[in-house]
Amino acid sequence: MKKYDCVIVGAGPTGIYCAYEFMSKKPGLKVLLIDKGHDIFSRRCPIIEKKLDKCPVNMNGEIGCHPSCSMTTGFGGAGAFSDGKYNITNEYGGWLQDYIPGDEVLGLIKYVDQINLDHGASPEITDPETEAVKGIEKRAIAAGLKLLRGKVRHIGTEQNIEILKNIFKTMRSRVEYMFRAKIVDLIIDNGRATGIVLESGEKIYADNIVLGVGREGALWQQELLEALGVAFRNNQVDIGVRVETNNIVMEEINANLYEGKFKFNTSVGTTVRTFCSNPSGHVVIENQNGVVLCNGHAFRDIKLGTDNTNFALLVSHEFSEPFDNPNQFAYEVAKLANKLSGGSVIVQTYGDILKGRRSTEKRIRECFVTPTLKEAVPGDLGLVLPYNTMKSLIEMMQALNHVTPGIASDHTLFYGVEAKFYSARPEVGDDFETKAIKNLYVGGDGAGVTRGLAQAGANGVWIARKIIEKQNS
Ligand SMILES: Cc1cc2nc3c(=O)[nH]c(=O)nc-3n(C[C@H](O)[C@H](O)[C@H](O)COP(=O)(O)OP(=O)(O)OC[C@H]3O[C@@H](n4cnc5c(N)ncnc54)[C@H](O)[C@@H]3O)c2cc1C
Structure with a gap:
């Protein structure tokens, strides 16, 4: 024994x-x-x-x-x-x-x-106490965003x-x-x-x-x-997307904070936050119990880096009565994205999201941001994410645009679904x-x-x- x-x-x-x-x-x-x-x-x-x-x-x-x-x-x-x-x-x-x-x-x-x-x-x-960081924080406050400061060992x-x-x-x-x-x-x-x-x-x-x-x-x-x-x-569940843009858009945040962690309270009563930012990084696939989700990483060696920065944009959802299984909810939403993309994740330009139309291979090809996750399938996240979630993401993007001008460009990419299960x-x-x-x-x-x-x-x-x-x- x-x-x-x-x-x-x-x-x-x-x-x-x-x-x-x-x-x-x-x-x-x-x-x-x-x-x-x-x-x-x-x-x-x-x-x-x-x-x-x-x-x-x-x-x-x-x-x-x-x-x-x-x-x-x-x-x-x-x-x-x-x-x-x-x-x-x-x-x-x-x-x-x-x-x-x-x-x-x-x-x-x-x-x-x-x-x-x-x-x-x-x-x-990283040192979050510099004058440059204070400048970023000031602009964030003006846009209704809270900057969470913390030292990061990357x-x-x-x-x-x-x-x-x-x-x-x-x-x-x-x-x-x-x-x-x-x-x-x-x-x-x-x-x-x-x-x-x-x-x-x-x-x-x-x-x-x-x-x-x-x-x-x-x-x-x-x-x-x-x-x-x-x-x-029961805990909350966070659902949203992985955002990808050119490094140049995120240059100031990347240089001064490495990871800019912002929080925003939306008009629909949700809280949205940025999470897990990867300067010069790659968007990756994460398989959880057979459900395919997005995530991101970056190599420390700059030779292995890309021209893009990615980060998660997540909306917190809590449930009570009669349904109170937040994890199950997020799995179902993610499974829908898997189904619509033939077993993968969906990529869509922010411009197409605002226009309410599907991104096609041609539209992604013409986009100024080249996707680092090649297996993502161009599609329509509007058919996957609940209205309340999508509205929260768009409000957050508009607020972030005051801190990082260019992030709310039509060419920014959304990959979905990303979800954080807090069990x-x-x-x-x-x-x-x-x-x-x-x-x-x-x-x-x-x-x-x-x-x-x-x-x-x-x-x-x-x-x-x-x-x-x-x-x-
Ligand atoms: C792609 C990615 C990037 C991330 N980047 C960061 C980051 O940069 N910074 C950060 O702070 N956090 C990051 N995280 C989150 C971080 O990895 C987790 O918070 C952390 O790993 C949680 O640690 P844990 O030990 O609780 O669980 P896990 O790391 O998930 O480990 C749990 C282990 O339990 C094992 N297990 C589960 N069920 C069973 C079973 N029935 N029998 C035997 N074994 C079992 C699993 O195989 C697994 O190895 C990232 C996560 C991912 C997926």
């Missing part, structure tokens, strides 16, 4: 830094880190390696790789191939402050940042992978790994979690179980835990142990607590510390 002090499910930042903290602070503990994806050296995407123009259909007839998508799963989690922007702030990136005092959250984020620095992260960091995709490889090697001899291993169930005994069940039927036992399953595993986690009596509170939040204490099941800890994006690399990592460290404290008491 396999038995551990702690089994961590999910090798994203939550799981990795949780394991790292166990290894550093309590080296004697027997810890297993388990993920349904591949280890960091074996994560390969056929779109990139075989130059496919869309995700292949797997042996089960689903869109995507088997056993799981290498872009979003495996050691490093959803962010392994990401732009690696570490936001050194507690102003955004999650809701950890709802559980942990704000200054402690910042301390944990800096702690995770230091682990990255120790494993090869670049020391450069690691870049290729350096991010190297850091993950280094951390993987550091932990290898002290933390046990298991990859291509999907967890399908938990073993509960008298209100206590005592083990996990793999898809293969194998059972593994542990004194403590940490679930850091990310957005990828959020729906599965919710269904499983609700059936076990864990109460959930319902399970009822937990400030140690992230579920109230209903003892010894079961949930954290990260999958628990609706974080929405970024830094806070997810911080959450993992905190959970490890709380388990160690419990063991020591």
Whole structure:
């Protein structure tokens, strides 16, 4: 019988830094880190390696790789191939402050940042306190936009992978790994979690179980835990598009902030925000549970860069009665875009959106912004996004045009659908142990607590510390 002090499910930042903290602070503990994806050296995407123009259909007839998508799963989690922007702030990136005092959250984020620095992260960091930034902020306020300031360490995709490889090697001899291993169930005994069940039927036992399953595993986690009596509170879902324009339009923001994070309250009562900006970046495909979504990344090496900047424009939606499943809503909207584009995502010029007409291949070809995501299919996002969402996006674009003139040009591209799933939040204490099941800890994006690399990592460290404290008491 396999038995551990702690089994961590999910090798994203939550799981990795949780394991790292166990290894550093309590080296004697027997810890297993388990993920349904591949280890960091074996994560390969056929779109990139075989130059496919869309995700292949797997042996089960689903869109995507088997056993799981290498872009979003495996050691490093959803962010392994990401732009690696570490936001050194507690102003955004999650809701950890709802559980942990704000200054402690910042301390944990800096702690995770230091682990990255120790494993090869670049020391450069943005400074949000310059006169140039103040000038941008002034124009933003005049247009009704709030600029969220925070220091950003832009690691870049290729350096991010190297850091993950280094951390993987550091932990290898002290933390046990298991990859291509999907967890399908938990073993509960008298209100206590005592083990996990793999898809293969194998059972593994542990004194403590940490679930850091990310957005990828959020729906599965919710269904499983609700059936076990864990109460959930629904979170918001953010739906919108990935915007792409020429670098020159974003030059001032890119140079002074790297990532301009703006928030805007619309006339229809929604909040829109810019998110995950990628100067000289690429728009990419993200496959979540068979649903194809947009995302973006940028390489740190400028030789690998493009002439375009992309960022997400997201509208927050909350639901109550009679429908209260925000994730399901976003999946249905995204699936519609997949259907209309033959299994891909839609690209449309902002001009065509305003004119209410479909973008065609010819119109995209004639556009001044050359799409970096070649597999996106020209189409009509007006047939996909709800009116309220689209109206919010257009209002935000008009406001942004005062800060970055040219962004609301007819030639700007919208890719859809991009969605951020924040998952319902399970009822937990400030140690992230579920109230209903003892010894079961949930954290990260999958628990609706974080929405970024830094806070997810911080959450993992905190959970490890709380388990160690419990063991020591
Ligand atoms: C393309 C992209 C770019 C991004 N860029 C940035 C960025 O620049 N900055 C930033 O702050 N954030 C970024 N993010 C968000 C960031 O990656 C996430 O916030 C972060 O990875 C969440 O960490 P996590 O550990 O909670 O979950 P994840 O990283 O999602 O990891 C969860 C892991 O759990 C595994 N898993 C799920 N279910 C099971 C199961 N049943 N059995 C076994 N394993 C399972 C998955 O395989 C996955 O590896 C980006 C995300 C994407 C997709």
